[in-house]
Amino acid sequence: MRKPVTVRVPAKVNVQLAVGGVRPDGFHELVSVFLAVGLYDEVTATPADTLRITATGLDTDRVPLGRTNLAARAAQLLAARHGIAPDVHLHLAKGIPVAGGMAGGSADAAGALMACNGLWGTGASRDGLLSLAAELGSDVPFPLAGGAALGRGRGELLTPLEVSGTLCWVFALADGGLPTPAVYAEFDRLREGQAVPAPRASPLLLGALRTGDAAALAPALSNDLQAAALSLRPCLAATLAAGTAAGALAALVCGSGPTTAFLTRDAASATAVCAALLASGTCCTARAASGPVPGAHIVAHRPA
Numbered sequence: 001m002r003k004p005v006t007v008r009v010p011a012k013v014n015v016q017l018a019v020g021g022v023r024p025d026g027f028h029e030l031v032s033v034f035l036a037v038g039l040y041d042e043v044t045a046t047p048a049d050t051l052r053i054t055a056t057g058l059d060t061d062r063v064p065l066g067r068t069n070l071a072a073r074a075a076q077l078l079a080a081r082h083g084i085a086p087d088v089h090l091h092l093a094k095g096i097p098v099a100g101g102m103a104g105g106s107a108d109a110a111g112a113l114m115a116c117n118g119l120w121g122t123g124a125s126r127d128g129l130l131s132l133a134a135e136l137g138s139d140v141p142f143p144l145a146g147g148a149a150l151g152r153g154r155g156e157l158l159t160p161l162e163v164s165g166t167l168c169w170v171f172a173l174a175d176g177g178l179p180t181p182a183v184y185a186e187f188d189r190l191r192e193g194q195a196v197p198a199p200r201a202s203p204l205l206l207g208a209l210r211t212g213d214a215a216a217l218a219p220a221l222s223n224d225l226q227a228a229a230l231s232l233r234p235c236l237a238a239t240l241a242a243g244t245a246a247g248a249l250a251a252l253v254c255g256s257g258p259t260t261a262f263l264t265r266d267a268a269s270a271t272a273v274c275a276a277l278l279a280s281g282t283c284c285t286a287r288a289a290s291g292p293v294p295g296a297h298i299v300a301h302r303p304a
C-alpha cells in the first residue's frame with residue numbers, strides 16, 4: 001500500500017492585475033503580477049477505492065466536495081493522461097479563503113496534481129504538471145511555481161520575477177465569496193463602450209519588486225478588477241479605509257475579491273494593522289502573511 005502524500009500550497013496576491021479585451025474564447029487578455037504569500041492549503045492524497053474529497057479548516061462549508069471540485073478535476077486529468085483510474089482520497093486542509101480572490105481553489109488543484117503524481121508514481125515532470133495546470137484554470141500554474149511571476153495570456157503563461165527580501169502583508173477576509181465570472185462580467189459592464197488598451201506590466205512596479213522596496217511598491221499596486229469587486233460588494237471600501245487608517249502603505253482588493261490586501265512597512269506594522277482591522281468590525285478576520293514564498297512542495301508522506 002502506497003503512503004499518503006501531503007503537499008503544501010501557497011495563496012497568491014496580484015500586485016498588479018491589468019485586464020485587457022475579451023478574447024475569442026471568452027477569457028480576458030491579462031497582465032498579472034503574482035506574488036505567493038504565506039497563507040497555505042495542504043492537500044493530502046491517500047490511496048482509496050474511488051475518488052472522494054474531504055475538507056477541514058477555513059470556510060469549508062463553501063467547498064464543493066463532488067467531482068466538480070477543481071482538485072478532483074486535477075486528479076481526473078492526471079489519471080486520464082496516464083491511463084489509470086482516478087482512485088484517491090483527497091483531503092484539503094484549508095487556510096486560504098474560499099472564493100476570496102487568492103486562488104484557493106486553484107492552489108488545491110495544483111496541490112492535487114503534485115500529490116497524486118507522488119502517490120500514483122505517474123512521474124510527470126514539473127513542466128508536465130504546469131501544462132496540466134494551465135488546462136485546469138488560469139490561476140492553477142502559479143501556485144505550482146510560487147515566488148513571484150508575470151502572468152500573460154489569460155494569466156497562465158508565467159515568467160518568473162526576482163524579488164529582493166520579504167514583503168509584509170495583512171489580508172482581511174470577508175464574509176462570503178465573490179464568483180470570479182461575476183466580477184469579470186461586472187468589469188465588462190462598467191467598461192462598456194470604452195476603448196480597451198492592451199494590458200502592460202508597470203515598470204515602476206517591477207522595479208520596486210526587484211529592489212524589495214515596499215514604500216516604492218505601494219503607489220504602484222493596481223487591480224483593474226477592484227472597481228467591479230467594490231461595485232458588487234460596496235462594504236469593502238470600509239475595510240480598505242480601515243487598513244489605510246491603521247498605517248498600511250497601500251490597500252487593494254485581492255484578484256476578484258472579496259479578500260482585501262494591505263502592504264505594510266515591516267512585520268511589526270503588519271501586526272498593528274492586523275489588530276486594527278480585527279477591531280474595526282469591517283471584516284470577518286485578518287491574517288498577517290509575507291511573501292514571496294516557494295510554490296507547492298511535498299511536506300510529508302504521512303497519514304491523512
Ligand code: C5P
Nearest residue numbers: 027028030137138139154155180181184
Ligand atoms: O480560468 P478560470 O477557470 O479560473 O476562470 C474563471 C472565470 O474567470 C472564467 O470563466 C472567466 O469568466 C473569468 N476569467 C476571464 N479572463 C481571464 C481569467 C478568468 O474572463 N483571463
